[in-house]
Amino acid sequence: MIRQFFRKIATHKDKFDHILDKYHIPREYFNINRKMVTKGVLVGLFWGFIPMPMQMAGVMITTPIMRFNVPIALATVWLSNPLTYPPLWYLEYVTGNLIMGHEGIHHVELTMQWFKDNWDNIVLPLYVGTAFYSTVVAYLIYLLLNWLWKRSAMREWRERKCDKKQKD
Secondary structure (H helix, E strand, O other): OHHHHHHHHHOOOHHHHHHHHHOOOOHHHHOOOHHHHHHHHHHHHHHHHOOOOOHHHHHHHHOOOOOOOHHHHHHHHOOOOOOOHHHHHHHHHHHHHHHHOOOOOOOOOOOHHHHHHHHHHHHHHHHHHHHHHHHHHHHHHHHHHHHHHHHHHHHHHHHHHHHHHHHO
16 A cells, blocks of 8 residues: 555656756755665654754754655654654653653643743753653664555555456
């Protein structure tokens, strides 16, 4: 299913060829294959879990180091957005407290003064939780997508093989 979706997109690649040639963008950053797409999701999730401005810039800095599908990575970064920041950061904070064995802050007020007064107690557990989600969870999702992609490819191969036998 996931492969068929990307296959449909790939049929319209002639429209992008002009843009890629004009701006001298390497084509491999747009390849739609298992390795490029899953690595794009991995990089996008890694940067998307980090509470920082300019997450898309982080993706672009990573591009020459680790080759991946850049549009997929940029789209995946947007899973964390202004609507999902509060629950995501709270989850990272709670996870960080759990990993560190801290109890955490129970009385939370959504005021700038409260954050200013409690910043020292928030930042370390938040980034410990962030490190967990950016590395462990992003990598587990990468492995899951790889497995799903391979499973889909094997299913399509078996169906083609079965269809070929029926025709013979």
